[in-house]
Amino acid sequence: EIVLTQSPGTLSLSPGERATLSCRASQSFVSTFLAWYQQKPGQAPRLLMSGASNRATGVPDRFTGGGSGTDFTLHINRLEPEDVAVYFCQQYWSSPYTFGQGTRLEIK
Amino acid sequence: EVQLVQSGAEVKKPGESLKISCKASGYTFTSYWIGWVRQMPGKGLEWMGIIYPRDSDTKYSPSFQGQVTISVDTSISTAYLQWSSLKASAPAMYFCVRSGSGWGEPFDIWGQGTMVTVSS
Numbered sequence: 001e002i003v004l005t006q007s008p009g010t011l012s013l014s015p016g017e018r019a020t021l022s023c024r025a026s027q028s029f030v031s032t033f034l035a036w037y038q039q040k041p042g043q044a045p046r047l048l049m050s051g052a053s054n055r056a057t058g059v060p061d062r063f064t065g066g067g068s069g070t071d072f073t074l075h076i077n078r079l080e081p082e083d084v085a086v087y088f089c090q091q092y093w094s095s096p097y098t099f100g101q102g103t104r105l106e107i108k
Numbered sequence: 109e110v111q112l113v114q115s116g117a118e119v120k121k122p123g124e125s126l127k128i129s130c131k132a133s134g135y136t137f138t139s140y141w142i143g144w145v146r147q148m149p150g151k152g153l154e155w156m157g158i159i160y161p162r163d164s165d166t167k168y169s170p171s172f173q174g175q176v177t178i179s180v181d182t183s184i185s186t187a188y189l190q191w192s193s194l195k196a197s198a199p200a201m202y203f204c205v206r207s208g209s210g211w212g213e214p215f216d217i218w219g220q221g222t223m224v225t226v227s228s
Contacts, residue, residue: 001170035214037153044203044218045153056216088153092212096169099153 002027002091006100014108019076021103023089028069033093036065036074039102040085048087049074081107110134112142112204112219119225120194127190128222130204137185138162141207143215144178144189148200158207159187199225 003026013019023034031052039045047056049065052072062077076083084107089100115129132142143158157168161180168178179188187204202222205215 033212037215044221045215046218047214047216050214050216090153090155090214092207092214095167096171097155097158099155101152 001096002029002094002098004089004091004098004100006087006089006103008103009101010104010106012106012108013079015079015081017079019074019079019083019105021074021076021087021089021105023067023072023074023100025070025072025091029091029093031068031072033091034065034067034072035090035092037088037090037099038085039088045088076105079105079107083107110206110217112206112217114202114204114219114222117223117225119227121228122194122196122226124194124226125190125192126194126224127188128202128224130187130189130219132185132187132206135206137180138182139209141209141211141213142180142187143205143207144176144187145203145205145215146172146200147203147221148198153203156189156202161187194226196228197226199223 005024007022034052036049037045038048053065064075086102086104088102113131138161141158144156146154156172157178159166159178177190204219206217207213
């Protein structure tokens with residue numbers, strides 16, 4: 001089973017700043033199979049990014065993703081209050097599909 | 109509009125059985141994998157398993173293998189998650205999710221979630 005470890009656990013930034021979220025895998029896999037999800041308070045998660053860097057429909061270009069092998073990153077530029085959420089990474093390279101434990105993003 | 113609509117919250121006693129549902133609409137149900145994800149309160153997401161409605165090919169996470177059963181009724185475009193004998197546990201939210209038409213695709217559509225509480 002591939003274990004995904006996200007850091008930091010909580011990120012507290014001001015509007016307009018840039019957030020950097022990390023997702024590290026216990027073993028290497030193809031970046032095509034890495035997704036990011038955003039879960040706002042009281043809502044179901046929604047797909048943000050697939051293939052490590054491909055934004056899902058309707059996702060603003062302030063969100064960018066990248067990485068390869070075991071290290072993946074989600075950047076959120078020009079933070080807005082609406083970005084408050086928990087962000088999860090997920091690998092769908094091998095079964096069982098696994099998620100990271102999440103990074104909580106707070107806006108000051 | 110592509111959507112997954114789940115059945116309502118459930119409160120059950122240990123030992124009881126339960127089957128929750130997820131009705132799909134807006135796409136060809138038999139052409140996409142559909143799965144289930146658990147979220148305990150304030151916790152992360154756990155992938156439980158997934159099924160391909162066209163042939164009922166099903167894959168389970170080892171953590172949930174033997175604990176739950178995933179099934180579909182293609183005549184009504186509905187997926188199910190069932191327990192034969194519930195165990196006492198903290199409340200959990202269960203989300204159904206749509207994956208792609210092939211193996212190894214992300215979850216692009218999520219249901220609204222079904223809260224399950226098991227308590228004596």
